[in-house]
Every structure is written in structure tokens, then in C-alpha cells.
Amino acid sequence: MKTIYITNQEDIEQREDTVLVLGYFDGLHKGHQxxxxxxxxxxxxxxLKIAVLTFPESPKIPFVRYQEDLLSHLANPDEREEAFAAIGVDFLYLIDFSSRFAHHTGQEFVEQYIKALKAKVIVAGFDYHFGRDKQSAKDLQGYTSAEVIIVPSVEKAGEKISSTRIKQAITKGDVKVAYELLGRPLTTHGLVVHGDARGRTLGYPTANLAPLDRVILPQEGVYVVDVAYQGHIYRGMASIGKNVTFNGNELRLEVHLFDFSGNMYGDKVTIYWLDRLRDMIKFSSLKNLMVQLKQDEAAARRWTLD
Structure with missing residues (x-):
């Protein structure tokens, strides 16, 4: 796959005819697939070659008011680009959703960009919109001689698969539902940083992670995860919360790898979120906490995707 960053239609030098797929494709979930x-x-x-014209960042970002609203992606840019390549894209065109680009009418967008991309066939979702006049996918047919294919909604459990639905599941802790709708686990890339080292005294040493991308994080709780570290995949369990048993007041992301020992400080790991085990609980004693951790470990070790 060839990735081309453009600033306007004049940067497009497409020589081969294409099937052009339009959309933002956050996460490339099963509906996008x-x-x-x-x-x-x-x-x-x-x-024909398959081409995509999309944005490197969500077109919603220029309109957010608060920094925390930026923590909303379903995949980081590298993962998204890898997914495009894996799904068969030949040419990936990326353009920033700037005020200049957003100012185009639907007709101007088609005449300037779609023609330059040598689209013989256009594929778009039923809910695709374009242009400052908010034209719909059906309106494409009035602006171009290219064949327009509109793909209907893909549903699971009687509800449309969408990025919004997946994010709602994640924020409720339903990472298994997100896994099923994405067709892959939600991932978090993190850098191992120093923590309190309290888990080591309990027999469950944890790596404290500083997230490295703006991918959405699950709700507070304890989860079964797989962890990629230095070329190996380890089963483990992760927690997001404030260590309420020890009166913690800082939100922390910690992960324990089964069947691993070693110093990970300063290293990068990738967490694959598989399923939720339980809520964060304030335990009355360390003994009760350790009993629960052993139960969590047993559940995490035997977990499989049904």
C-alpha cells in the first residue's frame, strides 16, 4: 500500500483507475469491513486499484472544547494504516480536515477530488455525508458519472455496528462487545513507569503504564488481557482505577503478566483488552484482596472468546 499525504487536490497524481472508498473509518470495524x-x-x-480518501485525525477534533475529548480513537494512526493495508487498500490518501477543506460544497468536492482520484466506482456507507452542504451518499450519483455503490447498515444483535456504539461499550467496560464489533481486541500502547511496587508484596507485581496514544480507555475495573512484550504474548490481568483499598486518589493503569518475571521499566507494551472481570472494590483486608486476586487470575487464565 502507498500512503500519500495531500494538502489539496493538486497534490493528487493518481495514474490508475480506482474503486474509491469514502469515509473516516475509525477502527475499521465490521461495518467498515x-x-x-x-x-x-x-x-x-x-x-481496478482500491483507493481511500480520508483524514489522519477525526474530523470532529477541530470542534472539541476540552482536551479529554481527544481521547476517543479506536486505533492509533499506525494501527489504522496497517489495517488499511491488510484489508487490501492500494492507495491511502490522507488530508487534514482543515477549514479550507471543510469549505468545499459537495459538488466542489466531487469535481476536485473524486475526479483527480480517477474513480470509476465509488463505495460509501449508507450514512456517509460530504461537503459543507452536507450531501448524502445518494447525492453522489448526481455529481459524477462513476458508478456509486452504497453499502447498507451492518447489524449485530439487531443494532447497527458503528464507532459510536463501540465507544459506548468501551466506556461501560464491555470490551468483549467491542472485540466482537471491531473484529479484533481494543489495544492500548503504554510505557512502563515507576509505581508504588505494592503489587510485588502481594505476589502480583504490576507494570504501571503511561498510555502513549489517544485510544479510548475502558471504564474503571479489572480486566482479562493479553500483553505483547518484546516479541511474546502473555496472558494477564489489568486494572484501571484509584487503588481504593490503599486510599489512592490517582487514576492508574496497571497490568500483571502471568508467567513472567523481570524489570520492564522504560519499555513499551501493548495491551489487548479481552473481557471485564469485575469492578474496582475497596477490600477490608489484604487477605481478602489476595483471595480475590487469585480468583481473578484463575478466571483470566481460563478465559476464551466464545
Whole structure:
């Protein structure tokens, strides 16, 4: 896959005809995957290349008021780019959602960008909109001679699969639901930093993590996770919370790796969120906490995706 960053339509030098897929595609969930399945079939039948025109950041970001609102992605930029390549994209065009770009009408967008991208076929979701006049996917047909394929909603459990639905599941701690809708686990990349080293005295040493990207984090609680570290995958359990048993007041992300011992400070790890085990609980004694940790470990070790 070739990734091309552009500032306007004049930067586009597309020589081969394309199936052009339009959208933002945060996380490339199963609903998005349906668009690319349709695009691959067309590209194979008509011997076309698959191109995507999208934004490196969410088009909603310029309108957020608070810094914490930026912690909302379902994948970091590198993961998203890898997913585009894996799904069969030949040309990935990235343009910032600036005021200059947002000022285009729907017709101007089609005449300036879609034509430059040599689109013979356009694939878009049923809820796709474009232009400052908020044209719909169906309106594309009035602006171009290219064939327009509109992919309907993909549903699970009677409800549309969407980035919003997935984020709502994550913020409620339903990372298993997010896994099923994304088609992959939610991931968090973190840097191991120094903590209180209290877990070591309990027999469950934890790595305290500073998240390295703006991917959304689950609700406070204890989770079963897989952890990628130095080329290996370890099963483990992670907690997000304030260590209320020890009267903590800082929100912390900690992870314990099963069957691992060693110093991880300063190293990077990737957490794959699999399922929620329980809420954060304030225990009346260390004995009760240790009993619960052993139960958590047993549940995490035997966990499988049904």
C-alpha cells in the first residue's frame, strides 16, 4: 500500500483507475469491513486499484472544547494504516480536515477530488455525508458519472455496528462487545513507569503504564488481557482505577503478566483488552484482596472468546 499525504487536490497524481472508498473509518470495524469487501470484489472484476480518501485525525477534533475529548480513537494512526493495508487498500490518501477543506460544497468536492482520484466506482456507507452542504451518499450519483455503490447498515444483535456504539461499550467496560464489533481486541500502547511496587508484596507485581496514544480507555475495573512484550504474548490481568483499598486518589493503569518475571521499566507494551472481570472494590483486608486476586487470575487464565 502507498500512503500519500495531500494538502489539496493538486497534490493528487493518481495514474490508475480506482474503486474509491469514502469515509473516516475509525477502527475499521465490521461495518467498515463490509465496504472494503464490496470494493475488493469490484476491483477484482474490473481490474481496478482500491483507493481511500480520508483524514489522519477525526474530523470532529477541530470542534472539541476540552482536551479529554481527544481521547476517543479506536486505533492509533499506525494501527489504522496497517489495517488499511491488510484489508487490501492500494492507495491511502490522507488530508487534514482543515477549514479550507471543510469549505468545499459537495459538488466542489466531487469535481476536485473524486475526479483527480480517477474513480470509476465509488463505495460509501449508507450514512456517509460530504461537503459543507452536507450531501448524502445518494447525492453522489448526481455529481459524477462513476458508478456509486452504497453499502447498507451492518447489524449485530439487531443494532447497527458503528464507532459510536463501540465507544459506548468501551466506556461501560464491555470490551468483549467491542472485540466482537471491531473484529479484533481494543489495544492500548503504554510505557512502563515507576509505581508504588505494592503489587510485588502481594505476589502480583504490576507494570504501571503511561498510555502513549489517544485510544479510548475502558471504564474503571479489572480486566482479562493479553500483553505483547518484546516479541511474546502473555496472558494477564489489568486494572484501571484509584487503588481504593490503599486510599489512592490517582487514576492508574496497571497490568500483571502471568508467567513472567523481570524489570520492564522504560519499555513499551501493548495491551489487548479481552473481557471485564469485575469492578474496582475497596477490600477490608489484604487477605481478602489476595483471595480475590487469585480468583481473578484463575478466571483470566481460563478465559476464551466464545
Amino acid at each position: 463490509a465496504l472494503f469487501e464490496a470494493a475488493r470484489k469490484i476491483a477484482t472484476a474490473q481490474q
